[in-house]
Amino acid sequence: MRLITSLDDVHSLTLDLRRRGTTVSFVPTMGALHEGHLSLVRRAKSEGGALVVSIFVNPTQFGPSEDYSRYPRDLERDCEALARFEPDAIFAPGPADMYPDGFDTHIEPGNVAAKFEGALRPGHFRGVATVVVKLLNLVAPDVAYFGQKDFQQAAVLRRMIDDFNIGTRLMICPTVREHDGLALSSRNAYLSTEDRLAAPVLYRSLNRARELFHAGETRADVLAAAMRTILEAAPRAKVDYAAVVRPDTLEPAAQAAAGCVALVASRVGPARLIDNLILGPPGAPDEELIELAFEAPATSGGHTRP
Amino acid sequence: MRLITSLDDVHSLTLDLRRRGTTVSFVPTMGALHEGHLSLVRRAKSEGGALVVSIFVNPTQFGPSEDYSRYPRDLERDCEALARFEPDAIFAPGPADMYPDGFDTHIEPGNVAAKFEGALRPGHFRGVATVVVKLLNLVAPDVAYFGQKDFQQAAVLRRMIDDFNIGTRLMICPTVREHDGLALSSRNAYLSTEDRLAAPVLYRSLNRARELFHAGETRADVLAAAMRTILEAAPRAKVDYAAVVRPDTLEPAAQAAAGCVALVASRVGPARLIDNLILGPPGAPDEELIELAFEAPATSGGHTRP
Numbered sequence: 001m002r003l004i005t006s007l008d009d010v011h012s013l014t015l016d017l018r019r020r021g022t023t024v025s026f027v028p029t030m031g032a033l034h035e036g037h038l039s040l041v042r043r044a045k046s047e048g049g050a051l052v053v054s055i056f057v058n059p060t061q062f063g064p065s066e067d068y069s070r071y072p073r074d075l076e077r078d079c080e081a082l083a084r085f086e087p088d089a090i091f092a093p094g095p096a097d098m099y100p101d102g103f104d105t106h107i108e109p110g111n112v113a114a115k116f117e118g119a120l121r122p123g124h125f126r127g128v129a130t131v132v133v134k135l136l137n138l139v140a141p142d143v144a145y146f147g148q149k150d151f152q153q154a155a156v157l158r159r160m161i162d163d164f165n166i167g168t169r170l171m172i173c174p175t176v177r178e179h180d181g182l183a184l185s186s187r188n189a190y191l192s193t194e195d196r197l198a199a200p201v202l203y204r205s206l207n208r209a210r211e212l213f214h215a216g217e218t219r220a221d222v223l224a225a226a227m228r229t230i231l232e233a234a235p236r237a238k239v240d241y242a243a244v245v246r247p248d249t250l251e252p253a254a255q256a257a258a259g260c261v262a263l264v265a266s267r268v269g270p271a272r273l274i275d276n277l278i279l280g281p282p283g284a285p286d287e288e289l290i291e292l293a294f295e296a297p298a299t300s301g302g303h304t305r306p
Numbered sequence: 307m308r309l310i311t312s313l314d315d316v317h318s319l320t321l322d323l324r325r326r327g328t329t330v331s332f333v334p335t336m337g338a339l340h341e342g343h344l345s346l347v348r349r350a351k352s353e354g355g356a357l358v359v360s361i362f363v364n365p366t367q368f369g370p371s372e373d374y375s376r377y378p379r380d381l382e383r384d385c386e387a388l389a390r391f392e393p394d395a396i397f398a399p400g401p402a403d404m405y406p407d408g409f410d411t412h413i414e415p416g417n418v419a420a421k422f423e424g425a426l427r428p429g430h431f432r433g434v435a436t437v438v439v440k441l442l443n444l445v446a447p448d449v450a451y452f453g454q455k456d457f458q459q460a461a462v463l464r465r466m467i468d469d470f471n472i473g474t475r476l477m478i479c480p481t482v483r484e485h486d487g488l489a490l491s492s493r494n495a496y497l498s499t500e501d502r503l504a505a506p507v508l509y510r511s512l513n514r515a516r517e518l519f520h521a522g523e524t525r526a527d528v529l530a531a532a533m534r535t536i537l538e539a540a541p542r543a544k545v546d547y548a549a550v551v552r553p554d555t556l557e558p559a560a561q562a563a564a565g566c567v568a569l570v571a572s573r574v575g576p577a578r579l580i581d582n583l584i585l586g587p588p589g590a591p592d593e594e595l596i597e598l599a600f601e602a603p604a605t606s607g608g609h610t611r612p
Contacts, residue, residue, distance in 0.1 A: 007471060102555075104416025105435070105469035111410055129411070130470075137471040163411035164436075165313060165443040249408075 002089045003079060007098075007138055010091045014052065014139050017088065023049030026141030026168075028132065031055040031092075032072035032186035033081045036176040040145040043173050045085045052139050053082055054091040056098065060106075061127030072189050091139065098134060106130045112250050113156045116241055116263060117274065125156045132157055136168050144168050148290060149175040149183045151261055151276040155250055158294065172294060174286030175275070177203065183275045194236065195269035201234040202264050206277040209244065209262040214282045218256045220244040231266050240265035240272070247278065247293035259292035308395045309385060313404075313444055316397045320358065320445050323394065329355030332447030332474075334438065337361040337398075338378040338492035339387050342482040346451040349479050351391045358445050359388055360397040362404065366412075367433030378495050397445070404440060412436045418556050419462045422547055422569060423580065431462045438463055442474050450474050454596060455481040455489045457567055457582040461556055464600065478600060480592030481581070483509065489581045500542065501575035507540040508570050512583040515550065515568040520588045524562045526550040537572050546571035546578070553584065553599035565598035 004010045014024055025044035029037050033055075045051050055078055062068035075092060082090060106126055109118075113125035136144065146154050154172050161170055176184045181203030182196075191199055205227040212223055220243070227242035242264045244256045253260045258280040265274040278289035310316045320330055331350035335343050339361075351357050361384055368374035385396060412432055415424075419431035442450065452460050460478050467476055482490045487509030488502075497505055511533040518529055526549070533548040548570045550562045559566045564586040571580040584595035 011471070011473075102465075103469050104418065105466045106414045106416070108412045108414045108432075109410070110412070126414075134469075134471050137473060140473070159408075160411045163409050163440075165317070165440050167317075167443060167446070 001079070001083060001087055004089050004091050005093055005097065007093060010052070010089060010093075011138050011140075013089055014050075014141075017050045018140065023047065023143075024052060024139065024141040025049055026052045026054070026135070026139045026144045028054045028056075028135050028144065028146075030057045030071065030186065031075065031078045032189070033078045034176075034184045034186065036147055036149065036184035038081060038085075039176050040147060040173050041082065041085050041087070043171070044143070044145050045087075047143065049142065050088040051085065052089045052091060052141065053085075053087050054093075054135055054139070056091075056093055056131070056135075058098075058127060058131040059095055060099065060130060061124050063121055063123060066121070067187075067190075072186055091135075098131065107133055107160060109156045109160060112152070112159050112248075115250055116243070116265065117152050118156075120240055120265070125153070128153055129156060129160050133160070133164070133166075136166060141168050143171050145171045145173055147175060148172050148278075148286070149185065149275065151247075151263060152250060154294075155248065158248075170294075172290050174290065181207070183273075185273065187271050187273070190269075190271040192269055195271060198234050198236040199268045199271075199273060201231055201237055201268075202266055202273055202275040205230040205242065205264055206262050206275060210277050210279060213256055213279045220253045220256045220260070223256055223262065227262065227264055231264060234266075234268075236269050238267040240267065244279070259289075259295065261293055307385070307389060307393055310395050310397050311399055311403065313399060316358070316395060316399075317444050319395055320356070320447075323356045324446065329353065329449075330358060330445065330447040331355055332358045332360070332441070332445045332450045334360045334362075334441050334450065334452075335384075336363045336377065336492065337381065337384045338495070339384045340482075340490045340492065342453050342455065342490035344387065344391075345482050346453060346479050347388065347391050347393070349477070350449070350451050351393075353449065355448065356394040357391065358395045358397060358447065359391075359393050360399075360441055360445070362397075362399055362437070362441075364404070364433060364437040365401055366405070366436060367430050369427055369429060372427070373493075373496075378492055397441075404437065413439055413466065415462045415466060418458070418465050418554075421556055422549070422571065423458050424462075426546055426571070431459070434459055435462060435466050439466070439470070439472075442472060447474050449477050451477045451479055453481060454478050454584075454592070455491065455581065457553075457569060458556060460600075461554060464554075476600075478596050480596065487513070489579075491579065493577050493579070496575075496577040498575055501577065504540050504542040505574045505577075505579060507537055507543055507574075508572060508579055508581040511536040511548065511570055512568050512581060516583050516585060519562055519585045526559045526562045526566070529562055529568065533568065533570055537570060540572075540574075542575050544573040546573065550585070565595075565601065567599055 025047045027040045107129035180200045209223040223244045231239045263276045278293045280289045331353045333346045413435035486506040515529040529550045537545045569582045584599045586595045
């Protein structure tokens with residue numbers, strides 16, 4: 001396992017791997033790794049090619065009043081957590097490596113990035129898309145792994161990869177949850193004991209929408225209202241949004257159908273939490289639901305790496 | 307020579323070339339090929355690897371009141387002109403292949419794109435940068451060739467390639483001129499006989515700045531004023547700008563130095579013409595001047611293709 005901080009070094013490594021005909025699987029993270037990240041790493045490792053994990057708290061995706069400076073960082077612990085997966089490289093560049101003086105070009109994602117998280121966190125997806133393009137160019141992976149928990153991020157990146165004809169396949173992996181349903185997130189560390197007890201309300205509200213959908217309710221506004229009612233009843237929650245939308249554009253789905261996604265965001269005490277569930281047949285495993293949500297053919301063609 | 311219109315086909319071709327260890331040289335054009343384009347093709351061909359030329363009139367780099375619909379198109383003639391260079395492929399996609407329904411992600415170049423052409427043609431460099439990223443992802447060339455005539459375009463693309471860690475080297479080739487100094491441009495076709503006679507005033511103004519610089523004048527505003535005086539004296543010219551700037555940022559250079567660039571733009575009759583000269587030692591060949599202008603090390607590291 002090699003810890004790489006230099007852009008040239010990671011590029012040389014993956015260049016070398018590729019010249020030897022090895023496929024490259026890539027898991028980009030901001031560190032503070034939890035079982036959610038590790039499920040991505042496990043999946044990437046199972047592909048059998050080379051494995052690269054990046055750890056980079058990307059400043060450009062944080063707003064000025066957000067938690068960039070206090071975002072949890074523990075590179076040593078992250079490296080320990082990754083060791084058993086024997087990654088070919090852990091790529092952990094510094095901010096000045098990724099954004100040297102004079103850096104001045106960005107990705108502008110379109111409508112899919114404008115609502116929900118994009119509306120509440122102006123510039124967030126611009127920062128995400130820009131750093132992901134940089135990382136994909138540096139690592140040139142065949143497949144890149146992202147978590148379903150950040151559903152809108154996955155939709156934005158999928159749009160970008162299609163639009164820019166990027167030769168990386170996007171693999172979305174199911175959300176990993178605590179025993180009480182709370183989606184794992186590095187930001188759960190901000191929750192007090194009391195907040196932690198309240199936090200599963202997001203998952204409960206999503207499950208209510210799913211139950212109603214399974215019972216035959218397809219009116220998106222009714223499903224959204226049901227989620228909102230549950231969220232608003234929680235003592236420490238302040239709802240940002242609750243909606244049922246199309247999975248590709250995140251446009252309102254008047255009639256919810258299999259593959260549509262229920263999205264919620266709420267403050268719980270000092271933390272801002274997001275979660276989602278994809279609607280589909282009762283009992284369908286997460287992988288099948290993800291396929292439903294992301295099955296629409298890529299309009300401009302996905303490509304493979306040389 | 308293979309004419310390819312499908313994105314998948316061009317990607318498969320270059321994938322295959324790359325797997326066989328062939329380097330790929332790429333000349334992106336909008337067609338209506340003249341000796342300027344062919345000089346890029348000749349240079350690319352001389353590299354000895356595979357040669358791909360694209361012909362695509364990119365709608366997103368034209369403003370709503372610009373000449374997209376009447377921009378000269380003659381694919382058959384272009385293919386004939388390219389035949390003697392035996393390109394491995396001519397890639398000529400249609401607008402709906404490059405921008406299918408739902409396309410919605412763009413590149414936002416920064417300050418280097420905000421002035422001069424960017425100020426007069428809002429969205430122009432956004433369109434250029436976006437299509438170039440798409441083409442570079444599809445063709446995955448080791449080297450891409452662009453003309454010095456579109457100096458600001460070269461500066462914008464260089465910034466983007468550095469910022470996004472794109473594995474393509476940018477090669478800028480000298481402007482090709484008519485016997486009277488007029489820079490070759492597909493838009494010269496719009497010039498009436500009278501306009502054509504007036505058009506070399508751009509080159510004359512640039513040469514005046516160069517002469518003054520060689521004579522020891524380094525005040526950028528004096529050089530710019532001298533160019534403007536010459537341009538304004540031309541009966542059919544309407545000056546858009548005349549400036550001497552730093553070659554990387556296109557910021558004003560208070561003191562002109564070797565590597566700085568003199569830029570002019572003027573309407574001549576119905577056509578909008580641009581031109582530039584890089585300042586440097588008297589008698590220095592164009593290639594040396596281009597190296598001076600683009601010599602500053604890439605801040606975030608240029609990378610090579612796998």
